[in-house]
Amino acid sequence: MSRTRFILALAGLAACSPPAAASSIVAGVPTDIQAPIYCYVKRTPDGFVxxxxxxxASHRMVTxxxxxxxxxxxxxxxxExxxxxxxxxxxRDDGYFGPGHQGWMHSRFIERCY
Structure with a gap:
């Protein structure tokens, strides 16, 4: 993801409020997300997701x-x-994010969304 796309996503996050009364929640993550939400990868016994x-799980691992x-x-x-x-x-110590990866993850490994 480019820095520009990240900044635009962050701006969109700041401008929106949390989804009101989500119709369905799976593993703590709303299934009808109206805008991007920010979350963290959960800790696992093997140290990665x-x-x-x-x-x-049959698709290739991206990272x-x-x-x-x-x-x-x-x-x-x-x-899910x-x-x-x-x-x-x-x-670097500038707070910026570099290009990441896009892909799919199971919702049970997602935590602390806001």
């Missing part, structure tokens, strides 16, 4: 996500799987 190319990494969920849902944009810090 697979970001997949499609909405099932390994570490617990606490930031991601955006834009609303695309397939059962969510389409996400993984945000990776640039490594």
């Amino acid at each position: 697979a970001l997949r190319a499609g909405p099932s 390994r996500m570490r617990p606490g990494e930031e991601l955006f969920i834009e609303g695309t849902v397939s059962g 799987w969510r389409r996400v944009d993984l945000m990776r810090r640039t490594g």
